[in-house]
Amino acid sequence: EPEVTQTPSHQVTQMGQEVILRCVPISNHLYFYWYRQILGQKVEFLVSFYNNEISEKSEIFDDQFSVERPDGSNFTLKIRSTKLEDSAMYFCASTGLAVSSEYFGPGTRLTVT
Amino acid sequence: GNSVTQMEGPVTLSEEAFLTINCTYTATGYPSLFWYVQYPGEGLQLLLKATKADDKGSNKGFEATYRKETTSFHLEKGSVQVSDSAVYFCALSNQAGTALIFGKGTTLSVSS
Numbered sequence: 001e002p003e004v005t006q007t008p009s010h011q012v013t014q015m016g017q018e019v020i021l022r023c024v025p026i027s028n029h030l031y032f033y034w035y036r037q038i039l040g041q042k043v044e045f046l047v048s049f050y051n052n053e054i055s056e057k058s059e060i061f062d063d064q065f066s067v068e069r070p071d072g073s074n075f076t077l078k079i080r081s082t083k084l085e086d087s088a089m090y091f092c093a094s095t096g097l098a099v100s101s102e103y104f105g106p107g108t109r110l111t112v113t
Numbered sequence: 114g115n116s117v118t119q120m121e122g123p124v125t126l127s128e129e130a131f132l133t134i135n136c137t138y139t140a141t142g143y144p145s146l147f148w149y150v151q152y153p154g155e156g157l158q159l160l161l162k163a164t165k166a167d168d169k170g171s172n173k174g175f176e177a178t179y180r181k182e183t184t185s186f187h188l189e190k191g192s193v194q195v196s197d198s199a200v201y202f203c204a205l206s207n208q209a210g211t212a213l214i215f216g217k218g219t220t221l222s223v224s225s
Contacts, residue, residue, distance in 0.1 A: 043157065044215075045212035048211065056212055
């Protein structure tokens with residue numbers, strides 16, 4: 001069964017550093033998403049991406065965040081200057097054209113020290 | 114705006130007990146409804162879904178029925194197992210390409 005993959009599984013970084021989280025969505029999917037889950041809290045939407053542009057973003061997704069689909073298979077989330085409060089599990093997801101369930105990757109645990 | 118409300122946890126049950134986790138929603142239009150499960154240390158897995166009123170989603174013994182009149186999508190299982198211990202998230206989506214809106218999650222702990 002096809003699956004969404006994410007790398008790395010765990011990233012530790014110092015405050016102020018840039019991080020790039022990587023995702024490979026399911027190959028025939030068209031919509032891509034990033035969510036985050038701060039430890040013990042609800043899953044929060046960050047951004048959705050379709051046709052090479054952001055289709056929706058939340059208020060969490062400020063100027064420190066950016067997304068890119070650099071090569072037709074990878075989908076990346078960049079945090080320019082990490083803050084302690086960016087520590088969370090970041091999930092990538094993808095879905096096809098019809099209203100359907102989003103398939104989630106296993107997540108990247110980001111720890112900012 | 115759209116929102117999902119789940120019952121507060123944790124829910125603690127003995128093996129073979131009946132499970133209900135309540136979920137209600139507020140949404141414009143006719144959203145699709147989902148239950149996701151997160152096992153300890155893992156990511157989110159789709160458990161079941163329903164895309165229109167009166168649909169019943171089912172998987173692994175879990176069921177939920179899309180009730181438009183009560184705006185609810187309660188999760189049920191007739192006989193839980195220890196392996197069902199996890200966090201369960203109710204979610205909705207209005208259309209492809211838009212955000213999934215999650216509830217806060219309900220932790221289920223099943224003991225033998």
